[in-house]
Amino acid sequence: xxxxxxxxxxxxxxxxGIAGLRAAKAxxxxxxxxxxVLFGDEAHRTYxxxxxxxxxxxxxxxxxxxxxxxxxxxxxxxxxxxxxxxxRVETADLRDRILHLSTGETFEYDGLVIASGVRPRTxxxxxxxxxxxxxxxxxxxxxxxxxxxxxxxxxxxxxxxxGFVACELASLAKEYGCEVLMxxxxxxxxxxxxxxxxxxxxxxRWLAQHDITFLTGDSARELLCDLQPSHPGxxxxxxxxxxAIGSVPNVEWLHGNGLDxxxxxxVDEYMRVAPWxxxxxxxxxxxxPDPWTPGNLTRMEFWKNAIDTGDLAGRSLASxxxxxxxxxxxxxxxxxxxxxxxxxxxxxxxxxxxxxMEIVCGDLDQLDQGVLVAYLREGxxxxxxxxxxxARFNSAYIKLLKSLRER
Amino acid sequence: xKIFVDRVKCQNHGQCAISAPTNFELDANGELQYQEAFSxxxxxxxxxxxxxxxxxxxxxxx
Numbered sequence: 502x503x504x505x506x507x508x509x510x511x512x513x514x515x516x517x518g519i520a521g522l523r524a525a526k527a528x529x530x531x532x533x534x535x536x537x538v539l540f541g542d543e544a545h546r547t548y549x550x551x552x553x554x555x556x557x558x559x560x561x562x563x564x565x566x567x568x569x570x571x572x573x574x575x576x577x578x579x580x581x582x583x584x585x586x587x588x589r590v591e592t593a594d595l596r597d598r599i600l601h602l603s604t605g606e607t608f609e610y611d612g613l614v615i616a617s618g619v620r621p622r623t624x625x626x627x628x629x630x631x632x633x634x635x636x637x638x639x640x641x642x643x644x645x646x647x648x649x650x651x652x653x654x655x656x657x658x659x660x661x662x663x664g665f666v667a668c669e670l671a672s673l674a675k676e677y678g679c680e681v682l683m684x685x686x687x688x689x690x691x692x693x694x695x696x697x698x699x700x701x702x703x704x705x706r707w708l709a710q711h712d713i714t715f716l717t718g719d720s721a722r723e724l725l726c727d728l729q730p731s732h733p734g735x736x737x738x739x740x741x742x743x744x745a746i747g748s749v750p751n752v753e754w755l756h757g758n759g760l761d762x763x764x765x766x767x768v769d770e771y772m773r774v775a776p777w778x779x780x781x782x783x784x785x786x787x788x789x790p791d792p793w794t795p796g797n798l799t800r801m802e803f804w805k806n807a808i809d810t811g812d813l814a815g816r817s818l819a820s821x822x823x824x825x826x827x828x829x830x831x832x833x834x835x836x837x838x839x840x841x842x843x844x845x846x847x848x849x850x851x852x853x854x855x856x857x858m859e860i861v862c863g864d865l866d867q868l869d870q871g872v873l874v875a876y877l878r879e880g881x882x883x884x885x886x887x888x889x890x891x892a893r894f895n896s897a898y899i900k901l902l903k904s905l906r907e908r
Numbered sequence: 909x910k911i912f913v914d915r916v917k918c919q920n921h922g923q924c925a926i927s928a929p930t931n932f933e934l935d936a937n938g939e940l941q942y943q944e945a946f947s948x949x950x951x952x953x954x955x956x957x958x959x960x961x962x963x964x965x966x967x968x969x970x
Contacts, residue, residue: 551962555919571917574964805923808959838921838962845938847922892934895922899929 510535510822513600513608515590515754516616517541518550519574519804520784520811524614526577527815531824537582538608540600542589545642548572551804553645554669555840557676560653565646572642590617595758595777612818615755615766615774615782616811619748619802624661624725633726634659634742639666651741652677658741659684661725663691663705663715667745668841671713675842681713684721691841695853696886700874703865704841704888711842748802750786764788765800770830772814778821783807783814792831793851793883801835809833834906843890844868847898850905852876852884861901862894873898909968910944911954917965924957924966932957 512528512535514521525537552572558564576584589603593613600608621638639648648670652658658674660667663685674681685691689698690705708715716724726742750765761767766774766782768789774780784807791799809831816828836849852858855876863872869890876884882905887898911931920940924932930950932942946954958966 549962549964552964555963572964804962805960836923836926836960838923840919840921845921847926849926889938891936892920892922892938893936895925895934895938899926902926 510611511609512537512612512614512818513590513610514539514614514616515593515600516614516618516751516784516786517543517545517547517584517586518616518618518784518807519547520618520787520807520814521614521616522547522574522576523808523811524616524781524783524815524818525582527812528819529577529579529581531816531819533819533822533824535581535612535822538585539582540585540588540590540602540608542587542603543641543643544587545569546576546584546586547574548642549574549804550640553642554639554666554673557673558649558653564649564653568646568649569642590754592754592756593758595755595760595780598779611779612822613777613780614814614818615780615786616784616807616814617751617754617786619750619765619785621666621744622747622749623744624746633740635739637741637743639670639743639745640748648741648743652679655679656741657682658743659724660743660745661685662745662747663688663693664745664747665692665839667691667743668704668708669839670743670745671708672841675711675713682724683708683713683715684724685715685717686719686721686725689717690715692846692848695848696874697852697855697858697876699858699865700886700888703868703872704846707842707844707868713842748785750800752786764798767798771817771828772810772831773817773821779818781814781818783810787814789831791851792833793835794854794878797854799851803835803837805836806833834902836902845887845889845892847887848884849886849902850876850882850884852886854878855883862897863889873901875901909946909970911942911946912944912967912969913940913942914965914967917963918961919963919965921962923960923962927957927960928953 549572592601657680659682690701693701752762765786765788772781785802788800791797838847857877859875861873871889871894874886
């Protein structure tokens with residue numbers, strides 16, 4: 502249904518993270534004469550989420566402001582764009598093209614971008630207390646401010662999990678001089694589901710070498726707490742206890758529309774949410790056809806993925822309104838990096854789907870000297886990882902990625 | 909347009925060197941080295957490098 506004659510079409514973007522912002526920018530760049538409204542349930546405009554755990558701040562009364570300033574992302578300053586922050590979209594009716602907001606208002610749209618992201622998984626409801634600890638998670642700017650404050654005070658921290666958030670947080674806590682305990686009951690070390698057991702065990706050793714108490718298996722499980730929120734045990738000591746055990750896509754508001762919400766929001770290679778020609782999804786929540794392993798779907802929670810899929814969703818939406826050509830398919834090359842206690846870890850391609858690995862150079866017992874790993878599936882390379890304190894094999898890594906991209 | 913890297917923000921993650929090896933590289937010590945000037949035909953690689961930085965340390969300035 503075309504918009505009413507004479508009125509500008511209305512575009513709703515649900516989610517004010519980088520995917521939502523990039524979708525808005527792409528729509529504006531395609532010169533769609535529309536009114537765009539960006540809904541965000543946080544009070545903050547778009548910020549650089551990876552930056553929340555990447556550096557230590559000096560003691561200051563202005564810590565909250567310093568962090569916000571540091572992770573600020575330039576927004577799209579444009580009269581066509583309205584920010585509705587602190588406003589949650591409670592439900593959506595895609596057939597009638599209406600969003601129902603937490604304020605009781607409704608918003609009718611002609612085009613919709615779903616960029617509602619994910620939230621941390623937690624073993625208790627909310628930030629509840631289990632009887633021993635105040636469970637917290639780390640996702641947003643407010644979480645990061647709270648944690649930086651507590652780490653500045655030099656408190657002991659317990660971290661559950663050994664993924665990216667957990668490892669960066671452990672690294673940050675060590676920089677602040679805190680005592681760190683990490684509990685990973687399910688796997689043998691960091692990033693095991695992506696990089697495999699051998700690399701994972703080597704990374705676990707790296708943590709231990711840097712004075713982190715890293716426990717796995719039963720010894721970790723014993724220290725996980727009773728998870729009943731109403732557990733009548735001793736009062737919580739309020740110790741810093743952060744769960745970094747994965748995430749849950751924010752899709753509940755889309756229930757009742759007949760969508761496939763089994764792992765985020767299912768989209769096609771143009772980020773379109775079938776069967777709706779005017780609905781698109783992007784960022785952490787979007788589950789799309791994996792360009793790397795045909796026939797599979799993928800959902801990625803990385804900064805660059807949010808940027809590229811946000812751009813594509815915006816361009817596809819503009820195209821659906823008659824602006825710009827039908828957009829290119831996903832051309833995204835998965836590449837990410839993190840730094841854990843001085844060790845740079847770069848990962849590219851799709852090592853998760855591999856059936857074999859090969860050390861190209863270096864020695865897993867000496868990570869700081871550089872180790873380059875290739876990941877294979879049926880004999881062909883599908884991913885690579887590079888760990889190093891310096892960058893002695895960096896050009897070899899880039900060469901490896903070149904052949905990976907061009908395969 | 910020229911490339912400008914905020915050295916205070918940069919943590920040498922090296923994602924830019926993957927996106928645009930013509931202008932960015934990590935030296936043997938792992939420190940980022942880059943060339944400010946780029947040719948227009950590489951603009952999409954350069955923009956990709958700007959986007960891929962997890963610290964958002966790269967700017968294009970005219």
